[in-house]
Amino acid sequence: MNLNAAIAGIGLTKQSKSLSMSSIAVCVEALNLALEDAGITLDEVDGIAARWPGPGGTSFDSGVIDWSGVLGTSFRWVGDTYPQGIPGVLDAAAAVSAGLCDVAVIFGGQAGVLGESELATYTRPKNEFVEPWGLFTAAHFALIANVYFQRFKPDRDRLSYAAATIRNAGAINPNAVMYGRGPYTPEDIVSSPIICEPFHLLDLCLATEGASAVVVTTVERARDCPNPPIRILGGSSEWYRQQYVDPPRYDEVGDLGKDALARTFGIAGLSPRDIDVYELYDINTWEVIRQFETMGLCDSGEGVEFVYENGIGLGERFPTNTDGGLLSFSHTGWGGPTLKIVEAVTQLRGTAKTGQVIEAETALVTGAGSGAQYFNAAVLGIDR
Amino acid sequence: MPNNPAEGLTDIFWEQAQESILVRPVCGSCDKSFFSPQVLCPNCQSDTWEYQKSSGEGTIYSYTVVHRPPDDSFPNPLIIADIELDEGWRMFSWIVKCDPNEFDIGSKVKAHFQNFAGTMLPVFTLSKGDQ
Numbered sequence: 001m002n003l004n005a006a007i008a009g010i011g012l013t014k015q016s017k018s019l020s021m022s023s024i025a026v027c028v029e030a031l032n033l034a035l036e037d038a039g040i041t042l043d044e045v046d047g048i049a050a051r052w053p054g055p056g057g058t059s060f061d062s063g064v065i066d067w068s069g070v071l072g073t074s075f076r077w078v079g080d081t082y083p084q085g086i087p088g089v090l091d092a093a094a095a096v097s098a099g100l101c102d103v104a105v106i107f108g109g110q111a112g113v114l115g116e117s118e119l120a121t122y123t124r125p126k127n128e129f130v131e132p133w134g135l136f137t138a139a140h141f142a143l144i145a146n147v148y149f150q151r152f153k154p155d156r157d158r159l160s161y162a163a164a165t166i167r168n169a170g171a172i173n174p175n176a177v178m179y180g181r182g183p184y185t186p187e188d189i190v191s192s193p194i195i196c197e198p199f200h201l202l203d204l205c206l207a208t209e210g211a212s213a214v215v216v217t218t219v220e221r222a223r224d225c226p227n228p229p230i231r232i233l234g235g236s237s238e239w240y241r242q243q244y245v246d247p248p249r250y251d252e253v254g255d256l257g258k259d260a261l262a263r264t265f266g267i268a269g270l271s272p273r274d275i276d277v278y279e280l281y282d283i284n285t286w287e288v289i290r291q292f293e294t295m296g297l298c299d300s301g302e303g304v305e306f307v308y309e310n311g312i313g314l315g316e317r318f319p320t321n322t323d324g325g326l327l328s329f330s331h332t333g334w335g336g337p338t339l340k341i342v343e344a345v346t347q348l349r350g351t352a353k354t355g356q357v358i359e360a361e362t363a364l365v366t367g368a369g370s371g372a373q374y375f376n377a378a379v380l381g382i383d384r
Numbered sequence: 385m386p387n388n389p390a391e392g393l394t395d396i397f398w399e400q401a402q403e404s405i406l407v408r409p410v411c412g413s414c415d416k417s418f419f420s421p422q423v424l425c426p427n428c429q430s431d432t433w434e435y436q437k438s439s440g441e442g443t444i445y446s447y448t449v450v451h452r453p454p455d456d457s458f459p460n461p462l463i464i465a466d467i468e469l470d471e472g473w474r475m476f477s478w479i480v481k482c483d484p485n486e487f488d489i490g491s492k493v494k495a496h497f498q499n500f501a502g503t504m505l506p507v508f509t510l511s512k513g514d515q
Contacts, residue, residue, distance in 0.1 A: 124454055127420075128394060128398075129394075129419075129420045129475065129476060130476060132500070132501070132503060132505055133464060133476050133477060133478060133505065134450070134453050134454050134458045134462055134464065135464060135476055136454055139448050139450060139464050142448035143446040143447070143448055143464070143465075143466050144446070146446050146447065146448055146489070147445075147446045147489060150488070150489050193451065193452070194449075194451045194452075195450070195451060195452045196448045196449070196450040196451065196452070196464070197448050197449045197450075197451075198448075245420060246419070246420055246474065247445070247446075247466035247474050247475070247476055249445060249446070249466065249474075250446070
């Protein structure tokens with residue numbers, strides 16, 4: 001399959017533990033940066049996938065955010081199912097490819113919401129069979145990881161290598177929220193406080209503020225833009241169950257993503273080993289390991305050894321999360337999934353100031369994970 | 385349409401919990417138990433299910449010892465578990481009145497009720513013989 005779709009622009013605001021502005025303002029800032037990067041004006045945008053309903057959304061209350069109203073424009077296409085990250089970009093690619101719209105923007109982020117609270121509210125879903133027992137998103141993942149740990153008994157220090165490597169990529173990235181924090185050794189990871197077994201503080205992703213955006217258009221239109229087009233070569237999703245409602249189980253979601261990844265690589269005509277740079281959804285250390293298993297690069301239970309033996313740092317066999325990832329770069333709530341796409345495009349343009357993989361031509365991007373009970377993947381590549 | 389479950393769908397669960405009785409939906413068409421409550425049975429899509437009393441006996445499918453609960457109102461450490469009830473349904477709960485080294489995945493547990501933050505919550509203790 002050939003999607004006639006490419007990413008023509010990316011936008012990234014300052015990422016920080018706290019920003020004193022509104023979520024809408026930071027999202028619009030990211031959007032404007034992406035449009036400027038693409039050399040496209042708002043007049044040409046006729047498709048949108050962004051958080052909050054409308055137009056055509058599911059809430060009719062006064063004061064509801066409606067992007068047509070905020071931006072003073074109208075759209076031919078609105079992606080309202082999962083309006084961020086990979087599903088947003090894949091839907092936009094299909095829409096552009098089919099001619100439903102010409103230029104789609106996908107963006108998300110948050111600001112002025114985290115405050116001083118140690119736990120972001122979106123990590124505590126309000127559900128009557130979840131919230132009273134004090135569940136939070138990392139605990140959902142821990143319930144799955146603990147079964148894996150009991151079954152396969154992975155080497156903890158070697159697991160920590162993955163967290164240390166990704167965090168060290170962020171430590172040298174001036175745009176990362178955790179810039180200057182590190183370098184970390186595997187010992188540092190397990191010396192950090194235990195949050196929920198088996199996860200230590202440094203195994204877990206950040207909760208930060210900022211926004212990111214991408215502009216998707218046809219390959220022909222993208223070729224007229226200032227930056228080289230980055231093609232959307234393939235992608236797929238797995239929606240197993242609604243996230244954070246019922247207990248996720250290793251026996252059901254331990255290999256979540258296997259189907260989506262196989263389909264993604266099939267569409268792209270590539271294999272997991274062909275990829276030059278891996279931007280994997282690192283909600284925690286173990287999820288990174290799990291994804292190497294679901295890609296089929298090694299068997300279940302062998303991921304820790306595989307990753308340790310082959311390496312996921314810059315200059316190693318499988319360079320992963322080159323910006324520092326969700327662990328060290330930033331994780332902006334619903335905007336987090338889009339950050340992965342922005343870094344993949346940066347890598348394929350060859351313009352990363354740190355962590356650049358030399359002559360990267362293909363990138364794998366993933367989103368969500370086993371504890372969320374859904375997963376998605378896309379392969380991006382340079383225009384040949 | 386809001387994403388909330390149908391109005392009143394879970395009322396009986398919480399009313400019975402106040403009486404320290406654990407119930408779960410049981411389908412009148414396929415006889416399967418399920419949880420959390422849904423408008424239709426997720427096994428056969430029938431809407432003929434009703435709440436029935438559970439034995440409260442089950443197994444720890446998985447657990448995590450939480451050392452940083454969401455706020456100070458929770459016990460610390462807090463043992464959050466995914467319980468597989470013998471009747472073939474699952475729920476999030478706590479393992480209480482024991483140490484993490486006294487049990488493991490697969491240990492047998494039984495439901496009890498504990499007043500927490502004004503609500504009677506089903507929680508689980510180790511079954512006799514597993515202690």
